[in-house]
Amino acid sequence: MPELPEIETLKNGLQKPLIGQRIVSLEINRPSLRYPLSTDLSLAIATKITGLRRRARYLLIDLDNFYSLIIHLGMSGRFTLQNSDYLPQKHDHVIFSLDGQSQLVFNDARRFGMIYIAHTKDPAITLEMFKKFGPEPLSTIFTTKYLKNKLVNRRLPIKNLLLDNQLVVGVGNIYASESLFKACISPLRLSCSLADFELVKLVQSIKDVLRKAILAGGTTLRDFVNGSSQPGLFQQVLSVYGRVGQSCRLCSAVIIKVKQSGRSSFYCPNCQK
DNA sequence: AGTGGCACCTGTGTGC
DNA sequence: TGCACACAGGTGCCAC
Numbered sequence: 001m002p003e004l005p006e007i008e009t010l011k012n013g014l015q016k017p018l019i020g021q022r023i024v025s026l027e028i029n030r031p032s033l034r035y036p037l038s039t040d041l042s043l044a045i046a047t048k049i050t051g052l053r054r055r056a057r058y059l060l061i062d063l064d065n066f067y068s069l070i071i072h073l074g075m076s077g078r079f080t081l082q083n084s085d086y087l088p089q090k091h092d093h094v095i096f097s098l099d100g101q102s103q104l105v106f107n108d109a110r111r112f113g114m115i116y117i118a119h120t121k122d123p124a125i126t127l128e129m130f131k132k133f134g135p136e137p138l139s140t141i142f143t144t145k146y147l148k149n150k151l152v153n154r155r156l157p158i159k160n161l162l163l164d165n166q167l168v169v170g171v172g173n174i175y176a177s178e179s180l181f182k183a184c185i186s187p188l189r190l191s192c193s194l195a196d197f198e199l200v201k202l203v204q205s206i207k208d209v210l211r212k213a214i215l216a217g218g219t220t221l222r223d224f225v226n227g228s229s230q231p232g233l234f235q236q237v238l239s240v241y242g243r244v245g246q247s248c249r250l251c252s253a254v255i256i257k258v259k260q261s262g263r264s265s266f267y268c269p270n271c272q273k
Numbered sequence: 274a275g276t277g278g279c280a281c282c283t284g285t286g287t288g289c
Numbered sequence: 290t291g292c293a294c295a296c297a298g299g300t301g302c303c304a305c
Contacts, residue, residue, distance in 0.1 A: 002298065034281070034300080057299075075298050076283075091283085110282045112299060129300085156276075165300085173298055221298065222285085241298095261277065264297085
């Protein structure tokens with residue numbers, strides 16, 4: 001579920017209804033998700049929401065006390081805005097009540113999600129993992145030149161490297177497979193074997209696939225919904241992900257599924273070399 | 274340093 | 290119908 005386009009969709013949808021709202025109370029139904037929830041989360045109480053941002057797969061909610069809530073959906077997390085008549089559901093772990101009588105509900109069946117609170121100005125001061133992040137794929141920093149420098153000494157399959165947040169953030173299992181299809185590159189290719197023209201195509205493909213997925217409101221295979229509880233639509237136009245045994249949309253060859261470091265990769269053996 | 278494997282946890286689908 | 294099992298979109302830790 002939640003790769004870059006899904007979190008961007010979540011941010012875009014929640015921005016308007018949340019900015020200016022005051023958090024009046026906090027209900028924690030489970031003291032730990034992936035990690036124990038910090039008691040510092042109470043710093044969010046009686047603050048006003050001033051902005052929403054995204055970094056990698058994290059949603060940042062800026063508060064007027066110069067702290068930010070930092071939310072990760074894990075694999076199955078949902079973060080939705082609900083009305084006052086909302087009936088609590090199983091796995092509603094954290095609920096923020098807002099002064100407009102609505103509530104922000106964090107629901108996560110698998111509990112791989114995380115909620116932190118950190119200084120607004122630079123979460124990397126507080127959170128170690130933010131220091132390690134590579135560039136945003138849709139930023140001007142993520143270029144062919146950057147990718148070439150990073151891959152030159154690496155001997156991993158390119159698919160594995162695209163999932164590495166230190167190389168580039170926000171590209172997960174779905175969009176790695178889709179981007180490699182669009183770039184006509186097999187997920188099995190060793191990264192150091194990619195020619196310059198293939199790196200150009202790969203960078204363009206990653207940006208293009210992510211932009212289109214954002215426009216479609218993300219991909220919903222099972223769990224993802226936006227802040228208004230609506231699913232995404234990009235799964236309707238996936239080229240290879242989840243299409244094992246089906247025909248390639250370009251050449252009609254049969255889509256193949258392979259395991260790479262325990263994760264499924266999908267590709268067209270005819271289009272991708 | 275780079276890499277693979279595993280653990281974290283629950284729900285769903287499949288096969289017997 | 291009931292059970293066992295495999296598998297799922299992410300991330301971080303550990304051993305090699």
